[in-house]
Amino acid sequence: xxxxxxxxxxxxxxxxxxxxxxxxxxxxxxxxxxxxxxxxxxxxxxxxxxxxxxxxxxxxxxxxxxxxxxxxxxxxxxxxxxxxxxxxxxxxxxxxxxxxxxxxxxxxxxxxxxxxxxxxxxxxxxxxxxxxxxxxxxxxxxxxxxxxxxxxxxxxxxxxxxxxxxxxxxxxxxxxxxxxxxx
Numbered sequence: 001x002x003x004x005x006x007x008x009x010x011x012x013x014x015x016x017x018x019x020x021x022x023x024x025x026x027x028x029x030x031x032x033x034x035x036x037x038x039x040x041x042x043x044x045x046x047x048x049x050x051x052x053x054x055x056x057x058x059x060x061x062x063x064x065x066x067x068x069x070x071x072x073x074x075x076x077x078x079x080x081x082x083x084x085x086x087x088x089x090x091x092x093x094x095x096x097x098x099x100x101x102x103x104x105x106x107x108x109x110x111x112x113x114x115x116x117x118x119x120x121x122x123x124x125x126x127x128x129x130x131x132x133x134x135x136x137x138x139x140x141x142x143x144x145x146x147x148x149x150x151x152x153x154x155x156x157x158x159x160x161x162x163x164x165x166x167x168x169x170x171x172x173x174x175x176x177x178x179x180x181x182x183x
Contacts, residue, residue, distance in 0.1 A: 088123075101113075121182065145167075146167050163183060164183045166180075
């Protein structure tokens with residue numbers, strides 16, 4: 001029985017040593033995890049501060065007088081264009097259009113030239129004002145503005161929307177010109 005005593009004593013020391021190593025390893029992992037959490041919190045706070053600055057900038061842009069003027073001018077022009085299309089007032093459409101818009105009087109269409117390609121759209125007809133809704137806008141830069149509107153439609157029990165994207169470009173004189181639409 002005494003022959004096994006040194007073996008048991010050695011085994012006890014080994015097991016005690018392993019458990020201390022495990023505790024030390026767990027403590028080290030805990031410290032590393034804590035440091036990672038601190039770094040993550042720091043990164044999140046920096047991201048939060050950056051996003052708050054962006055929100056403030058966006059709020060300032062929304063309240064910008066120039067942006068409001070651009071939105072008002074292009075929205076009014078859109079309504080006048082829709083009215084001119086409905087009444088067939090080609091002269092008005094041509095007077096407020098950029099060189100990228102060519103009106104084909106015979107086929108009641110417009111050919112829009114944009115970025116090296118062209119497409120043809122119909123002159124809008126049969127539009128009721130109460131069917132339209134404003135969807136938004138995008139001012140890409142000081143010389144390009146886009147309005148998004150939609151026409152609410154119902155046909156044989158189904159409902160839907162037709163979305164329109166009206167584009168405007170600023171002329172050298174500083175006026176907005178109709179630069180086409182897509183639906």
